[in-house]
Amino acid sequence: MLRQEVPEDYREVERLVYSAFESSKLFNYQKITEHELVAKLRKSDGFVPELSIVVQEGWEITGHILLTKVDIKNENGEMLEVLALAPMSVMPVLQKTGVGLQLIMESVDVAKKMNFGAVVVLGHKEYYPKHGFKLASNYGISANIDGVEDCLFALELQDGYLKDAKGKIEYPAVFFE
Secondary structure: OEEEOOHHHHHHHHHHHHHHHHOOHHHOOOOOOHHHHHHHHHOOOOEEEEEEEEEEEOOEEEEEEEEEEEEEEOOOOOEEEEEEEEEEEEOHHHOOOOHHHHHHHHHHHHHHHOOOOEEEEEOOOOOHHHHOOEEHHHHOEEEOOOOOHHHEEEEEOOOOOOOOOOEEEEOOHHHHO
């Protein structure tokens, strides 16, 4: 069952996020902090409760996705609001079974209904393009994080929303703590 996360889920979701990233080959030499990021993002101005979604099977939460508001700042200083997908977590034993795709589809559907225009993600270059995401550089979009051009993706939720987006995603300080 897919549903909106509620405060009673927070501790279980944070354990799931830690577990999902602990099993990732990307974190062999780094401290895992994604569970802390989730907790901080919930308290941020960009938090949209409807876009913190869990998959629950029986009594157990087996997946979670979080989309928060961020801005793309163009050369003229104008801001365009988009959503940042970060993070998405699936119980290690269920990874590569379609749970992540369910979470993406549900969050995109909810975001469209809420009239958001686009989603950006720093993610696996083999995974996100299979699900409709395009390199953000195709839209002239970069990020305030160096060296991520080949894993920074964007998905338009409204046709043409990113047509004139050219600029830099301003990930808030919470992403760097």
